[in-house]
Amino acid sequence: MIPIAGTAVLTAAQMRAAEEKAIAAGTGVDTLMQRAGAGVADAVRRLAGVNEVLVLCGPGNNGGDGYVAAARLHAAGPSVRVAASAEPRTPAAIAARALWTGAVEPLATAAPAPVVVDALFGTGLSRALDTDVSTALNRFVSHANLAIAVDLPSGIATDDGALLGDLPAFHVTLALGAAKPAHLLQPSAVHCGAVRLLPIGVTTDSDVRVLSRPDLPAPAIDAHKFTRGMVAVIRGRMAGAAQLAAQAAMHAGAGYVEILGATIPGAPHALVRRRCDDSALADPRIGAVLIGPGLGRDDAARALLDQALATDRPLVIDGDALHLVTPERLHGRPAETILTPHAGEFAALFAASDTDKLTAARAAATRANATIVFKGPDTVIAAADGRAVLSPAASSWLSTAGSGDVLAGAIAAMLAGGGTPLDAAAAGVWLHGEAARRLGPAFIADDLAEALTGARA
Numbered sequence: 001m002i003p004i005a006g007t008a009v010l011t012a013a014q015m016r017a018a019e020e021k022a023i024a025a026g027t028g029v030d031t032l033m034q035r036a037g038a039g040v041a042d043a044v045r046r047l048a049g050v051n052e053v054l055v056l057c058g059p060g061n062n063g064g065d066g067y068v069a070a071a072r073l074h075a076a077g078p079s080v081r082v083a084a085s086a087e088p089r090t091p092a093a094i095a096a097r098a099l100w101t102g103a104v105e106p107l108a109t110a111a112p113a114p115v116v117v118d119a120l121f122g123t124g125l126s127r128a129l130d131t132d133v134s135t136a137l138n139r140f141v142s143h144a145n146l147a148i149a150v151d152l153p154s155g156i157a158t159d160d161g162a163l164l165g166d167l168p169a170f171h172v173t174l175a176l177g178a179a180k181p182a183h184l185l186q187p188s189a190v191h192c193g194a195v196r197l198l199p200i201g202v203t204t205d206s207d208v209r210v211l212s213r214p215d216l217p218a219p220a221i222d223a224h225k226f227t228r229g230m231v232a233v234i235r236g237r238m239a240g241a242a243q244l245a246a247q248a249a250m251h252a253g254a255g256y257v258e259i260l261g262a263t264i265p266g267a268p269h270a271l272v273r274r275r276c277d278d279s280a281l282a283d284p285r286i287g288a289v290l291i292g293p294g295l296g297r298d299d300a301a302r303a304l305l306d307q308a309l310a311t312d313r314p315l316v317i318d319g320d321a322l323h324l325v326t327p328e329r330l331h332g333r334p335a336e337t338i339l340t341p342h343a344g345e346f347a348a349l350f351a352a353s354d355t356d357k358l359t360a361a362r363a364a365a366t367r368a369n370a371t372i373v374f375k376g377p378d379t380v381i382a383a384a385d386g387r388a389v390l391s392p393a394a395s396s397w398l399s400t401a402g403s404g405d406v407l408a409g410a411i412a413a414m415l416a417g418g419g420t421p422l423d424a425a426a427a428g429v430w431l432h433g434e435a436a437r438r439l440g441p442a443f444i445a446d447d448l449a450e451a452l453t454g455a456r457a
């Protein structure tokens with residue numbers, strides 16, 4: 001049971017390919033199922049203690065994992081019962097079923113237990129759950145003190161996180177072999193509870209990974225303010241938003257932050273103010289320019305955006321600027337670009353799409369030749385080369401005005417500090433989430449900007 005931070009994320013097809021590779025190399029599916037079932041039994045025993053366990057088994061290999069786990073749990077001591085939705089159908093699941101010597105109760109009439117283990121369906125789910133199955137699953141989970149899903153909560157679409165039925169929420173999900181997009185994308189992720197990885201000896205590789213704590217060392221002994229990263233924030237119509245972003249960049253660790261345009265009274269003394277002209281933007285020491293927070297969408301805003309796009313400095317584009325730019329305008333830029341849209345800005349920039357958030361973000365990154373931070377309760381970060389990072393759900397208290405400005409400032413600081421755009425965006429998202437976690441409930445964006453200092457430290 002290991003945390004999924006930093007691990008590879010595989011689709012159902014990629015997982016099957018990894019499984020087939022292992023099988024071709026001599027590790028049979030029965031061996032993989034034994035490893036999976038043993039890992040599940042071990043995790044359940046640790047989490048459930050002496051409480052009675054009810055294992056729900058489906059017809060495929062997810063059910064097979066359930067039978068193996070039930071047999072192993074029984075051998076280890078705890079009281080275990082098994083209920084099944086259908087007879088096992090795959091050879092491996094049929095063999096696993098034979099290991100369970102106790103009764104197999106019908107799903108509809110089985111009594112609940114304090115601990116329920118859902119091994120009904122995993123990556124092979126091909127359609128919505130039948131109502132009788134989802135009714136039974138809800139009944140068991142609502143009566144349990146602890147609900148554990150094997151690989152995925154049954155009824156969740158592995159690759160896009162859609163809910164194929166009326167699903168309960170689980171406390172823990174044990175991802176077998178690798179995390180899947182559904183463990184991180186909404187609406188499914190919230191049904192998974194805490195996701196833990198059970199390695200099963202299958203080599204898993206992917207361009208998509210789970211967000212992890214970035215490596216952000218203290219400044220080098222010979223560091224000075226410009227080597228730590230210089231951020232220029234372009235002020236637009238609403239100075240407060242740009243100032244919030246600038247403060248966030250400072251608290252996230254940038255060595256020098258300037259606002260291009262007038263500040264407002266009470267701005268931090270450490271914040272430098274300059275006129276926004278071509279020479280200010282051409283300063284070669286600038287590591288990242290940020291435009292968009294509070295920019296406005298009028299002609300003055302368009303002129304500022306033109307200036308920002310013309311610089312040869314790395315650029316973070318947020319907020320209003322995302323309504324003024326087009327993906328095609330970003331193609332010729334001589335330096336890296338990061339775009340930080342929420343769902344509305346994403347739709348305005350790339351047009352609404354009916355694909356899942358990961359696919360949409362990756363396509364958008366390629367189209368704009370930029371790194372995309374597609375924000376929300378399941379933030380997806382995608383690079384133009386196809387790599388992507390999925391963030392576990394951050395605090396829902398982030399749904400407060402100005403928290404996006406803070407994120408943009410944090411990302412600009414990371415970019416100015418010298419990271420690749422994908423690493424910088426991921427580090428900014430991590431710092432933002434960590435600052436929110438440290439604050440607990442009911443904070444405002446100004447608190448969040450300040451809390452970046454603690455998260456960065």
Ligand SMILES: NC(=O)C1=CN([C@@H]2O[C@H](COP(=O)(O)OP(=O)(O)OC[C@H]3O[C@@H](n4cnc5c(N)ncnc54)[C@H](OP(=O)(O)O)[C@@H]3O)[C@@H](O)[C@H]2O)[C@@H](O)CC1
Nearest residue numbers: 019032033060061062121122123124125126127128129151
């Ligand atoms: N990858 C690995 O390395 C390893 C994977 N392992 C495990 O295998 C799991 C994947 O197993 P799997 O492919 O057999 O699919 P699974 O999720 O058990 O369900 C398929 C069955 O359910 C049926 N069915 C589907 N939807 C349905 C519905 N709504 N309502 C009713 N029936 C429905 C479907 O029938 P069909 O669609 O053909 O009609 C088929 O019979 C994976 O999650 C992991 O736990 C480990 O054991 C070892 C290593």
Ligand SMILES: Nc1ncnc2c1ncn2[C@@H]1O[C@H](COP(=O)(O)OP(=O)(O)O)[C@@H](O)[C@H]1O
Nearest residue numbers: 342375376377394396398399401402403404405
């Ligand atoms: N329910 C939520 N759970 C987790 N994070 C959220 C949630 N709602 C918003 N966020 C995060 O808060 C930030 C909000 O950004 P944005 O929508 O641009 O706000 P604003 O424009 O007010 O600054 C984003 O980083 C987003 O991912």
Ligand SMILES: [K+]
Nearest residue numbers: 118121152154
């Ligand atoms: K399951």
